Amino acid sequence: MEKQMRWRWIATHLAAAAMGAGLVSLLALRSATPEPRGRPGPDPLRAGPAEFAWREHPPASFPIPPYARHLSGVKVVLDPGHVGQIDKGGDWKRGPTGLREAEVNLRVALYLREFLVAAGADVTLTRAEDVDLGLSDPEDLSARAKLANDLRADVLLSIHHNAGPPGANYTSVFYHGPPGHSPASQVVGRHVVAGLSEALRLDQHAECPLVSDWAIYPGEGFRVLREARVPAVLSEASFHSNPAEEQRLRDPLYNRREAYGLFLGLARWAQAGLPRVRLLEPADGRLRPAQRVVVELDDGLTGRGGLGNQTRKIIPESLVVRLDDKPAPFEVDWARRQVRFTPTREAARGAGRLLVDFTTVFGQTVLHPRIELTPERRP
Ligand SMILES: [Zn+2]
Structure with a gap:
């Protein structure tokens, strides 16, 4: 994505501010219900009986739910962000130990395609290999949007992973422009957020994980979404810049979990009817x-x-x-x-x-x- 360093920096700072606000309200809550002296307060993420704990990973299991049949014949275009072959050197779109975002995006997209095809969806990838697309500009975002437009896709999902300060690791899903621009994009975005949340079990959550790309580029947004004439969202499932998350993202099973979360989101979106x-x-x-x-x-x-x-x-x-x-x-x-x-x-x-x-x-x-x-x- 163009100017990615800039917008990720902004996104991260917005999120850090949001998390700060969350911490303030959490502290207020704790002071209202003081714990006995000498005992640590409950961890809000692991409070209650053990079976209620927000575990990092549920057991690996990827069943195709019956309602996924509503994806049958639905035209899905998956866009694994960036192109792995392009290496601008240094840490450009790489995690702390060198994991390339483009490679992770592609692995997730290929796993997601398997789930979608199993449910009968009509799936097209903007790139299925870690090589360039034969375009004059391999990062040509217009061509990716055009592919979805020409197919009159029912949804375009651009798959990315985020970068920012080492501590940041949460999910964001972007739609384009003001709320009235494409309500259908926001609907699919809501389902994708929920699916990712369930599959990845990240400890951090953005206060509002469904975000307009205008929050990053006011009045402009991301080109791949701006030029889409079909429902379109861009997922930043987690941060490859986070050292622990980078290691998880190296694990194909974890990539499949993410793909399954995206799949569940799309399956529930289709279950809700596609007007x-x-x-x-x-x-x-x-x-x-x-x-x-x-x-x-x-x-x-x-x-x-x-x-x-x-x-x-x-x-x-x-x-x-x-x-x-x-x-x-x-x-x-x-x-x-x-x-x-x-x-x-x-x-x-x-x-x-x-x-x-x-x-x-x-x-x-x-x-x-x-x-x-x-x-x-x-x-
Ligand atoms: Zn990206």
């Missing part, structure tokens, strides 16, 4: 004067059948229909799950950028909410 919209009218996508527009709403759940299937899954108040960034007055046919509207003559002459989005009871939003219409005649 889509489809243009029914105009069938050819051409917007003529007085042309009615009809869009089918697929909540990603109703097609499965089962208990409660007849109940509505889309939150009505969440429906948004915008033409060229302006709200379009629309009506909904809930029986057919369609929205309909007829743009004004003026609106029909616009650029034709249609956005239809909604939120389901499962908290999912439309994966590809943007529909391009072709206005019949431009002014």
Whole structure:
């Protein structure tokens, strides 16, 4: 990632400040419930009966859960960050004893691909070897985003590991831009955070591990996310700069644990339904004067059948229909799950950028909410 040293430094300091705030509140809590003199207070991470302890690693086991079947046919693009062949010397993207981030990213991606393929997902890697991509710039982030865009991937997951002061080691998952830019990216990010947390059992946790890339580059973000036109997140599962974590990251079993955490996140994301919209009218996508527009709403759940299937899954108040960034007055046919509207003559002459989005009871939003219409005649 470009300017990585800079943003990692900033990220680490933000996290250090956040952890400092956490420590203050922890101290306040302890002073409110004083321990008897001479006895150490309980370790908040290991309090209670032994079976409640946050162990570093659960026993190694990687079952494919039944709900992972909802990943079947889902288009996933995995982007193992950087390229191992490129070595700028010194400690560039290396841990304290020389472990290369690019190599770890790739191992995790290859393990993750195994899990996803076992669940029936349609997986593409931006690189499957530790060599360059044949691009003029091997670190070309635009090409990685373009690959996902051209495939119209359901999700692009860029896999990285973080660097900072030796003591830092926590998970961050980044989405692009302001909250409204791509709600679908934030949804997948939430699931990925939870999956990693469960799999890696790190002692440190960022106060809000789901982070906008604007926190690092205000108004700009990370190129691989900024240029993605599909749901996209970038995971920094842990810090390869942390001496103990670097040693764990050398262990293929630990890499597989991380991949499994990412897999569980994606499986639960798919279980929650992957909403889509489809243009029914105009069938050819051409917007003529007085042309009615009809869009089918697929909540990603109703097609499965089962208990409660007849109940509505889309939150009505969440429906948004915008033409060229302006709200379009629309009506909904809930029986057919369609929205309909007829743009004004003026609106029909616009650029034709249609956005239809909604939120389901499962908290999912439309994966590809943007529909391009072709206005019949431009002014
Ligand atoms: Zn990286």
